[in-house]
Amino acid sequence: MSKPLQAIRGMNDILPEQTPLWRYFEKTVADLLDGYGYRQIRMPIVEFTELFKRSIGEVTDIVEKEMYTFADRNGDSLTLRPEGTASCVRAVMQHSLAGGGQVQKLWYQGPMFRHERPQKGRYRQFHQIGVETFNLAGPDVDAELIVLTWRLWKKLGISEHVKLELNSLGTSATRTVYREALVEYLQGCYDELDEDSQRRVLSNPLRVLDSKNPDTQALLMDAPQLEDYLDENSQTHFAGLRARLDAAGVPYVINPRLVRGLDYYSETVFEWVTDQLGAQGTVCAGGRYDGLVEQMGGRATPAVGFAMGIERLILMLETLGKIPEALSRQVDVYFCAFGEASELAALNLAERLRDELPQLRLQVNAGAGSFKSQFKKADKSGALYALILGDNELESNTVAVKPLRTDAEQQSVAWDVLSEHLRNNLCDDAALN
Structure with a gap:
């Protein structure tokens, strides 16, 4: 007998009994973003592979190991989008949406694709809602993005079960100086690092800070601290963000080892994490990427954004029993x-x-x-x-x-x-x- 047809591993059907909760969540987010003046943009699922190599970075895990890439009939290398920021930036550049200093506050939703080992809360086809702003350089918009997510958690009834972690990566110039100091330190204890961290010492040393290996984390206790390398403007920006979060009553902790997994981040980075989902604890994350538009061939454009994983937040609502009765x-x-x-x-x-x-x-x-x-x-x-x-x-x-x-x-x-x-x-x- 022929093998029964099934969905691809890690790419799941969302069944009729599940979709009411998805629609409730998506509508709650959409209504909230409408209330803050954000407009929806819809981008293609497939992009030229070069877009992600240029934006995410060729030596990241995503580009090296996780992307679904294939050649089409014209011989072009195409990729199923692994994240949404690069596609959104490409669309903004292509249609001159941020030309002349024009402010854009955008959001999108849809499936993303990464070839990872499927596990609870981590899939090969997963869904995100992303928010991106352009031509706003101050800490006020960084704070707005965080405050609106805090409002979302309260609307969903999960605010007591998430924690905000913050850090500043500084500018690319200050990060280059820090990178040299960090590499020098890591090379001094190279043999004691885990295998992944050894691979990253020269290619992407900041990611070593984010290692989940407890022995590596112990070695990092004496490593140079990024905050000691921030210039005055970066320090002022980060202080301004914290002051606004304090004024809005949003609790947070500073995590000096929070670096995020994508090369394009600078200045503010943040993650909303939970202890309700086991290993997959990050439910929303983002930060500032002022150099990305220029890196992709456009004019220097300040930008900041975030993305949230819908599957993880749906799972969290189910785990905590925060599903409105009417959805049943x-x-x-x-x-x-x-x-x-x-x-x-x-x-x-x-x-x-x-x-x-x-x-x-x-x-x-x-x-x-x-x-x-x-x-x-x-x-x-x-x-x-x-x-x-x-x-x-x-x-x-x-x-x-x-x-x-x-x-x-x-x-x-x-x-x-x-x-x-x-x-x-x-x-x-x-x-x-």
Whole structure:
């Protein structure tokens, strides 16, 4: 027998019972970003490979080991995007969105692709929401990005379970001086470093600071500190960011070894981390990348942004039991009709209700069936109410409204006041709010 067709390992289906939570999360984020004046941009999933080599850095793990790269029929090297910032910068440059110092505050969402070992919270196809701003150089916009994520955590009910870590990487010039001092130190204890850190000593030494190996971390206790190499402007910028977070009441800790995994970061870097997801503790991260636009061939443009992993945040909501109760039901009202004439009337009434109550989730029974079978489907749908239309109701131009989740009595309601009756009762249940 042929092998059953299945999804690619690490690329998962999101099933109908899961999508309500995804839609709730995505809408919560979109509404929040709208409220802060950010506009959505949508970029292609596939880009020229050179884009990521030039932006992320050829000696990063992503470019060296994790990208899905292939040659198309024209012989061009193409890559499924491993992250969104490079694509967003490319789009901003291509369409001159930041020309003449024009400020842009953008956001995007969609799938990213990295060939990693799949595990809980880390997949080969994963989804991110990213936010990027251009032509804003001060710490005020850095603070705004962090404050709006803090507001998001409070909206989702998870603020007590995340921690903000901050650091400043300084400018590329100060980082070059620091890099030389760090390499000199690491070469002095090279044989004691773990294998990954040894590989990075010359190619990407700052990533050694982020090593998860406890022996390497112990060696780094006496390593040069990046904060000692920051110039006055970087120190002022970082102090301004901290002052604004203090004013907004956002708690944070300074992590001097936080460097992020991409070469393009400078000045501010930050991560929101949690202890609720095991090894995959970072749920949102970002920072400033003032040199990236110029590095990619454009004019020097200050920029800062972040990305959050949707799968990890969904998993966190599930782990903490922070799923709104309304998401557990498919519909608010289930319409049961018995007999041909009642089915025709139910169809007409249902469309009238949809006109008068646009937010109502109303399902009309399909496939006929006995009273018992229709009620079984109504209950399974999770609906709060069942509408019943049979010969008696048809004759009196009424509908029986039966509560399915409480012990309240069934009521007979005239057709012309049915929408008002549902509005009053469903608003009480927060279904139409």
